[in-house]
Amino acid sequence: MSRSGIVGLLFGLLLVVIAVGCRSTGTGAMSAGTTVPLPLPVDSLPRPNAKYLAADAALGPPSPREPRVIFFGSSAVEGWPLDQVFPGQGYLNRGIGGEQTRQMIARFDQDVMTLHPGVVVIHLGGVNDLGVFTLAETEANLTYMVRRVRATGAVPVLLSPTPSHSAGGYDHPAHRPPAQVLALRDWIADHARAERYLFVDVYPLVAASDGSLRRDLSRDGLHLTRPGYDLLTPSVSEAVQRAIHASKVK
DSSP: OOHHHHHHHHHHHHSSEEETTEEOOOOOOOOTTOOOOOSSOGGGSOOOOOTTHHHHHHOOOOOSSSOOEEEEESHHHHTOOHHHHSTTSOOEEEEOTTOOHHHHHHTHHHHTGGGOOSEEEEEOTTOTTTTTSOHHHHHHHHHHHHHHHHHTTOEEEEEOOOOOOOBTTBOHHHHSOHHHHHHHHHHHHHHHHHHTOEEEOOHHHHBOTTSSBOGGGBSSSSSBOHHHHHHHHHHHHHHHHHHHHHHHHO
16 A cells, blocks of 8 residues: 555544544644744734743754654643653643633744644643633634644644533633533534544543533532543543554654
8 A cells, every 4th residue: 555545544544433422533734844824913922931941942852763742731731740641651741821822822832843743732621712812713723723733744632622610619611601612622623624633522521411520520610630630541642642653654
């Protein structure tokens, strides 16, 4: 079978269900060096957060045999104990609590692209954009990040947002309306299918029967505890391994 035939077969294999409630789509690539325009004016972006600058500078080049994997996002990623739930894998955590997608775009080159990843996992968690920016802007910002990753030949993996519940006197669902969270989840699923990249729907893995975040998986109604992350691990791990394999074939 030709190389293109092998790649096509792998894309087909990626169109599978990763786990109950979790979907995955293929990983078609853009041409290396493709220019991806910013979705908004440069002067509307905040100054990049320097949290990981020293760690980024200390990293050497990735192994030619093993693609570098970066998890990128807000507090849902920052609180993810990657070294514990994915022991021995060396996945990099580049999550920063409270960030919205504009802030993520501002530091995307700094904390992701300059590190030459083979796989980039993007997770917005409870979606800090909601109530601040329109869903259309969030979608455009995610599209930009996905296309920037693919333009270098790396493989993006997007996770769905997660639900929330009221806790400690704070009504998270009022600020993150479930209908909007689900609308963004559905958009990511459709976008992944259209542009052929990996998507893992983690929402049902941590949702109660009423669609809210299970109360035994969060102390504050928004952020997962270790048992919550443990529920995500098998599906996300399989998606990452598929992405690693796809990045090696390219």
